[in-house]
Amino acid sequence: xxxxxxxxxxVALVDLANAHSVTSVDAKTPWLLYTVIGxxxxxxxxxxxxxxxxxxxxxxxxxPRPVPGQDAGRAVDAPSIVQRLQPFGAPVLxxxxxxxxxxxxxxxxxxxxxxxxxxxxxxxxxxxxxxxxIGVATYLMxxxxxxxxxxxxxxxxxxxxxLPVAPWFYLRRLHAVLEASSN
Numbered sequence: 001x002x003x004x005x006x007x008x009x010x011v012a013l014v015d016l017a018n019a020h021s022v023t024s025v026d027a028k029t030p031w032l033l034y035t036v037i038g039x040x041x042x043x044x045x046x047x048x049x050x051x052x053x054x055x056x057x058x059x060x061x062x063x064p065r066p067v068p069g070q071d072a073g074r075a076v077d078a079p080s081i082v083q084r085l086q087p088f089g090a091p092v093l094x095x096x097x098x099x100x101x102x103x104x105x106x107x108x109x110x111x112x113x114x115x116x117x118x119x120x121x122x123x124x125x126x127x128x129x130x131x132x133x134i135g136v137a138t139y140l141m142x143x144x145x146x147x148x149x150x151x152x153x154x155x156x157x158x159x160x161x162x163l164p165v166a167p168w169f170y171l172r173r174l175h176a177v178l179e180a181s182s183n
Contacts, residue, residue: 011036108181115177119170126166130159 011033133156140149 108177111177111181112174115170115174119166122166122170123163126159126163130156130163133159 011030133152137149137152137156140146140152
């Protein structure tokens with residue numbers, strides 16, 4: 001969405017600068033914009049089979065089977081693929097019977113990773129929404145719809161100003177999880 005909005009804004013600005021652009025007979029949208037939209041749609045449609053294959057590969061991963069001669073009753077510490085794909089909820093605290101790679105026994109690695117992933121996704125989504133709003137507002141401004149453009153600029157500005165709240169919020173959650181794990 002971001003790339004299409006940015007391309008549409010760029011095409012509108014170029015169209016604004018060039019008085020003699022090639023357009024269709026009745027439409028006011030330049031043919032270049034339709035070409036870019038078509039190429040974007042082909043790229044997205046081409047990515048769908050790759051994403052489906054990656055999802056199928058990820059779901060076919062199974063937990064390691066015990067080697068003959070080892071203790072068959074011993075539980076496996078690594079979470080299965082079903083446990084890793086649980087829907088979002090409260091951070092999961094897992095206690096490992098063997099120390100994790102970092103060497104700290106009792107450290108809530110899964111919960112910290114979950115909070116870090118959510119914080120990253122939230123910040124990236126907010127930045128993407130603000131950048132998309134700026135692209136759409138630029139397109140609207142170049143198309144001559146100034147009122148709607150300023151409204152979209154205002155919404156993008158509110159998102160940008162509110163963006164520091166996300167790291168603050170997730171840092172507080174991280175502190176709470178670390179407090180809970182130290183008790």
